[in-house]
Structure formats: structure tokens, C-alpha cells
Amino acid sequence: MAEPDFILRENCPQRRIHYILNGKWTSMVLSVLSYGPMRTGQLERALPGISKKMLTQTLREVESGGLVHREVFHVVPPKVEYSLTPLGIRFVEPLSALYDWAKDNAAALDELEDNLRRSAEAASKQGE
Amino acid sequence: MAEPDFILRENCPQRRIHYILNGKWTSMVLSVLSYGPMRTGQLERALPGISKKMLTQTLREVESGGLVHREVFHVVPPKVEYSLTPLGIRFVEPLSALYDWAKDNAAALDELEDNLRRSAEAASKQGE
DNA sequence: TAATGTAGTTACCATTTGGTAACTTTTGGA
DNA sequence: TCCAAAAGTTACCAAATGGTAACTACATTA
Numbered sequence: 001m002a003e004p005d006f007i008l009r010e011n012c013p014q015r016r017i018h019y020i021l022n023g024k025w026t027s028m029v030l031s032v033l034s035y036g037p038m039r040t041g042q043l044e045r046a047l048p049g050i051s052k053k054m055l056t057q058t059l060r061e062v063e064s065g066g067l068v069h070r071e072v073f074h075v076v077p078p079k080v081e082y083s084l085t086p087l088g089i090r091f092v093e094p095l096s097a098l099y100d101w102a103k104d105n106a107a108a109l110d111e112l113e114d115n116l117r118r119s120a121e122a123a124s125k126q127g128e
Numbered sequence: 129m130a131e132p133d134f135i136l137r138e139n140c141p142q143r144r145i146h147y148i149l150n151g152k153w154t155s156m157v158l159s160v161l162s163y164g165p166m167r168t169g170q171l172e173r174a175l176p177g178i179s180k181k182m183l184t185q186t187l188r189e190v191e192s193g194g195l196v197h198r199e200v201f202h203v204v205p206p207k208v209e210y211s212l213t214p215l216g217i218r219f220v221e222p223l224s225a226l227y228d229w230a231k232d233n234a235a236a237l238d239e240l241e242d243n244l245r246r247s248a249e250a251a252s253k254q255g256e
Numbered sequence: 257t258a259a260t261g262t263a264g265t266t267a268c269c270a271t272t273t274g275g276t277a278a279c280t281t282t283t284g285g286a
Numbered sequence: 287t288c289c290a291a292a293a294g295t296t297a298c299c300a301a302a303t304g305g306t307a308a309c310t311a312c313a314t315t316a
Contacts, residue, residue, distance in 0.1 A: 006163050007174050008156050013230035015156070016237045019244075021149045024274070028136050028143070035134050040293055046135050051275060056294060066243035076283045077292040087243075090236050094229035101222035102141035108218050109144045115194035115215075152304070168263055179305060184264060204313045205262040 019065070020091055025050055025058045027095050030067065030084070034092040037071075037083035067091055147193070148219055153178055153186045155223050158212070161196065162220040165211035195219055 008014055020026055025047065032038065032046045044055055059082060062068040067088035073079040084092060102109065136142055148154055153175065160166065160174045172183055187210060190196040195216035201207040212220060230237065 006160055007176065008160060010176055013234045013237055014159065014227040016234075016241070017226065017230040018152075018155075019237075019240065024146075027146075031142065032134055032136060041291095048135065048138055052294070053276085053296090054274065057274090064244055064247040065240045067240070072293095076281090077290085078282085078294085080293065087236060087239055090233065091240070094226050097225050097229070098145065098222050099142040101225070102145035105218065106141045106144075108215060109141055109147075111215055112147065112193050112195070112219070113144070116192055119192040169261095180264070181266090181306085182304065185304090200263095204311090205260085206264085206311085208263065 017094070020062075020067075020095070023058055023061065025054055026062060027098075029055075029058050030062060030088060030092050031095050031099055033068065033082060033084050033088070034096060037081050040080050040082070043082065062088070145222070148195075148223070151186055151189065153182055154190060155226075157183075157186050158190060158195065158216060158220050159223050159227055161210060161212050161216070162224060165199075165209050168208050168210070171210065190216070 020030065028047055029043065032043060038046070040055070040059075043059075044050060044052070047055070050058075059068065059070070063070050065087075066085055069083050069085050069088075071081045071083070073081070148158065156175055157171065160171060166174070168183070168187075171187075172178060172180070175183070178186075187196065187198070191198050193215075194213055197211050197213050197216075199209045199211070201209070
């Protein structure tokens with residue numbers, strides 16, 4: 001019953017960092033904001049497929065975490081600008097690394113998805 | 129209506145890499161396997177809190193993606209060993225970077241969680 | 257004879273998650 | 287007078303997700 005040398009305990013940093021990876025959009029919102037402050041509409045257009053609901057929900061979450069600052073300009077029509085806080089900037093660092101890796105390794109992502117497709121086909125042939 | 133310079137399109141690598149981050153346990157399983165081949169029971173003990181169901185489910189998924197190799201030893205009681213494939217090794221690279229960052233920045237994670245706690249308290253005071 | 261160890265499956269359930277569509281607010285402009 | 291623009295909220299719903307607990311298989315061992 002050899003215990004493994006490496007245990008990812010319940011509250012280890014490796015698990016806790018998943019906070020910013022949990023939501024479908026969280027890490028993408030942070031990543032986009034790393035290019036500078038942005039208005040709501042710009043964020044919306046930078047993330048094709050996101051709904052108004054998910055955008056505001058995600059922004060409220062990262063704001064609660066102190067990662068993003070929300071600045072309201074009291075004008076009509078409304079203007080709201082979001083930007084990373086210093087803490088947010090720190091958290092974007094590992095995300096950028098992750099995304100840079102992804103851009104440099106698109107071929108590996110292709111391979112992964114080919115494998116998944118093939119194994120899904122094989123599974124459906126079984127069911128016939 | 130200034131279009132943002134940075135658009136994370138539906139099928140860009142930055143979005144696609146989320147495959148290995150989607151499941152609650154996927155990235156952790158890969159990370160643990162980066163230390164070498166392991167038997168099911170060892171994996172289970174390396175990931176406190178995981179259930180048998182989620183462990184096998186996650187292993188089947190990464191196996192389908194070609195990230196992990198499953199080797200069955202035909203003995204009694206059963207013995208099965210999991211190991212990273214070459215493709216899996218490539219995918220662990222950015223995960224290790226992410227987890228290394230987390231280990232080096234536990235203080236930032238503390239700060240994040242403090243903020244969340246505080247804002248949750250403030251929200252519940254509202255509701256009284 | 258019955259329990260043990262190892263890997264895995266299955267049925268079932270509760271919660272979470274994310275999505276859609278309609279609605280609100282305010283003021284300047286056609 | 288009525289619409290547009292921007293940011294946001296709300297009600298509602300379907301699907302995905304993850305968890306528990308009980309069950310299987312089978313040779314060895316007590």
C-alpha cells in the first residue's frame with residue numbers, strides 16, 4: 001500500500017488556483033483585460049459567444065476577488081470601464097503563459113482533438 | 129463602436145486548451161502522473177477527495193485524448209498502471225508551469241480568497 | 257467457509273452551470 | 287413623440303456535472 005510521494009491535498013495552491021479556471025469565461029475575461037482597460041461592449045465583442053448575463057456575472061466574480069476594478073462614468077448612455085487591479089495583473093501572468101503555450105502548440109491541440117473524435121466514433125460504432 | 133484588437137475567437141488555441149482544464153480533476157490527474165506511472169490506488173490516494181467514479185471517468189477521458197496510456201496486468205487481484213504518453217507529457221508542461229506559479233504565489237491566492245470571503249459577508253449582511 | 261484486496265460499474269440524485277429572451281433605465285437626437 | 291444606445295437585470299429552463307452507495311469479479315488467504 002505504498003503511499004504516493006506526491007499528494008495534492010485539499011487546500012494546496014495547485015487546487016486553489018482553479019478558482020480562476022473554474023468558470024467557463026473567467027480566465028478569458030482576465031486574459032482579454034490584460035491588454036488594457038475595456039468597456040463592457042468591447043469585452044463582449046472580444047469574446048464571441050458570451051452572453052450579457054455571463055459577461056456581467058463573470059465580471060462581478062472577478063471584481064469580488066479583487067482582480068478587476070469597475071469604474072462607472074455617470075453619463076448617458078452609460079459607460080463602464082473594467083481594468084485589472086495589481087492583484088489581477090499577478091494572476092494574469094500564469095494565464096498568459098498557459099495561453100502562449102496553447103498558441104505555440106496548436107498542433108498538439110489538433111492531435112488531442114483528432115484522438116477524441118476517433119474515440120467518439122469508435123464508441124458510436126459499438127452502439128449500432 | 130471600436131472593435132477590440134484582441135478577440136478570442138471560438139476556435140482559437142486559448143479556448144481549446146480549456147479541454148484539459150474543464151473537468152474538476154483532469155489537470156490534477158495529469159499533473160500527478162507527471163511524476164511517473166501509477167496504479168489506480170496510488171492515484172486515488174494522491175488526490176484526496178476524488179471518488180472511484182470520478183477517477184475512472186477522468187482516466188477514460190484522458191485516455192481517449194491520447195494523453196494517458198492504460199496498461200492492464202492480468203493478475204489477481206487486478207493491477208492497472210497509468211502513464212503519460214508523449215502527447216500527455218507535452219500537455220503537462222503548461223500545467224506544471226501553472227502549478228509552479230501557484231506554489232510560488234500562495235500569498236496571492238490567500239489575498240484572493242480573503243477578498244471573496246469579505247465580499248460574501250458583505251452580501252449576506254445586505255440580506256438581513 | 258468466509259473475508260480480503262483491487263479495479264471498476266451502475267443506478268440514482270442534487271446541484272451547478274450556462275443559455276435565451278424579454279425587460280429596465282436615462283437622455284439626447286430624428 | 288418615439289426611438290437609439292449602453293449596461294444591466296430577471297425569470298425561466300435544459301443540460302452538464304459531480305457525488306454516494308451498493309454491486310461485480312476472482313484467486314488467495316485465514
